[in-house]
Amino acid sequence: MSKFLKTLQRTWLGFSLGGRKPVDGAEPLRRFITAKNWINRTTGNVKPVAFVPRETERGTSMYRVLSTREQVLWRLGTIIASGTHAGVLHGQSELRARKAASCGLDFELGRIPSLHVDMIGWPDSKSARLLLAEKLFDGADAPRFIPTPRAFAVER
Amino acid sequence: MLAWPDTAVSDDAARVRLALRDPDPADSSLAFGSRKRDLENACAEAAFPNWDGNGARAVDLETYSLAEKFIAAVPRHFPSPDIAVDADGEVAFRWARAPKEVLSLTLRGDGRLSFAARFGDRESHGTERFGGEQIPEDVAAHMARLFAWWP
Numbered sequence: 001m002s003k004f005l006k007t008l009q010r011t012w013l014g015f016s017l018g019g020r021k022p023v024d025g026a027e028p029l030r031r032f033i034t035a036k037n038w039i040n041r042t043t044g045n046v047k048p049v050a051f052v053p054r055e056t057e058r059g060t061s062m063y064r065v066l067s068t069r070e071q072v073l074w075r076l077g078t079i080i081a082s083g084t085h086a087g088v089l090h091g092q093s094e095l096r097a098r099k100a101a102s103c104g105l106d107f108e109l110g111r112i113p114s115l116h117v118d119m120i121g122w123p124d125s126k127s128a129r130l131l132l133a134e135k136l137f138d139g140a141d142a143p144r145f146i147p148t149p150r151a152f153a154v155e156r
Numbered sequence: 157m158l159a160w161p162d163t164a165v166s167d168d169a170a171r172v173r174l175a176l177r178d179p180d181p182a183d184s185s186l187a188f189g190s191r192k193r194d195l196e197n198a199c200a201e202a203a204f205p206n207w208d209g210n211g212a213r214a215v216d217l218e219t220y221s222l223a224e225k226f227i228a229a230v231p232r233h234f235p236s237p238d239i240a241v242d243a244d245g246e247v248a249f250r251w252a253r254a255p256k257e258v259l260s261l262t263l264r265g266d267g268r269l270s271f272a273a274r275f276g277d278r279e280s281h282g283t284e285r286f287g288g289e290q291i292p293e294d295v296a297a298h299m300a301r302l303f304a305w306w307p
Binding site: 034037040047053055057061086125131133 | 212239244256
C-alpha cells in the first residue's frame with residue numbers, strides 16, 4: 001500500500017466528531033506498541049521508555065477510545081505499524097487520562113476532530129522525562145499492556 | 157576490578173565494594189553474553205529510521221558501541237538491566253526492584269548519559285558523561301544503592 005493511501009486510511013479511521021471534546025479524566029487512552037524491545041519479557045508489560053517522546057517533540061502520540069469499536073482501533077494500529085521496518089503491531093498500552101494528569105501531563109487535540117491526541121507537558125530535559133515516565137508506571141493505575149489479537153497480528 | 161573510582165571509607169562503602177565484586181568469571185561471561193544479546197536485539201530492531209512508526213531516530217553505530225562498553229562496565233553479577241532503544245535512538249537501561257525503587261538511564265553516542273532514580277519518595281535525575289570506561293560516580297552511587305539491597 002502506498003504511503004499516501006496509508007495516510008488517507010489512517011486519517012479516515014482516526015476521524016471522530018467525539019474528538020472535539022476535551023479529554024476526560026476517566027477516559028482510557030491507547031499507545032500503539034510497534035517495537036518488541038519496548039515490552040518487558042519478564043513482566044509482560046510495556047517499559048516506561050515507550051512513552052517518552054523524542055527530545056524535539058512536545059508530546060507522545062496517543063489515541064482515544066471514545067465509542068470506537070476495538071476492531072477499528074486495532075486496524076488503525078496495524079496501519080501505523082505497517083510504516084515501520086518490521087511492520088508488526090505488538091499491542092496497545094492503555095493509560096487512564098487521570099493518571100497522566102496526576103503526573104502533570106495534559107492532552108492536546110488536533111485541528112481535525114480525531115481520536116489522536118498528543119500527551120504534552122513533558123519537561124525539556126531527557127532525564128526529567130525519564131523520571132516522569134517512571135511515575136506514569138507507579139501504582140495500581142499504571143498503563144496496562146494489551147497484546148495484539150491474532151486476527152491483527154501481521155500487517156504489511 | 158571496579159568500573160568506577162573507589163575512594164569511600166564508610167561501612168556502607170565496604171558493603172557496596174563487596175556487592176560490586178565480580179565473583180565467578182564463568183557466571184560473569186554468561187551474564188555479559190546475555191546482556192549483549194539483549195542489546196543486539198534491541199538495536200537491530202531500532203536500526204532503521206521510523207522504526208516505531210512515529211518518526212523515531214535509528215540507533216547509530218557510535219551509540220551501539222558505547223552501550224556495549226557500558227554493559228561491560230557494569231559488574232557482571234549484578235541483575236541484568238532491561239535494555240531498549242528510545243525514540244531518540246538512545247539505548248535505555250533500566251533496573252527496577254519495585255515501582256519506586258528504580259534506576260533508568262539512556263545513553264547517546266556522544267557519551268551523554270541521562271539518568272533518573274527513585275528510592276521511595278526520594279527522586280533524582282541528571283546528566284553525566286560516559287567515556288567508555290568508568291561509570292560516572294553519581295550513576296554508580298545510584299546503582300550501588302539499588303543493588304546493595306537486591307535480594
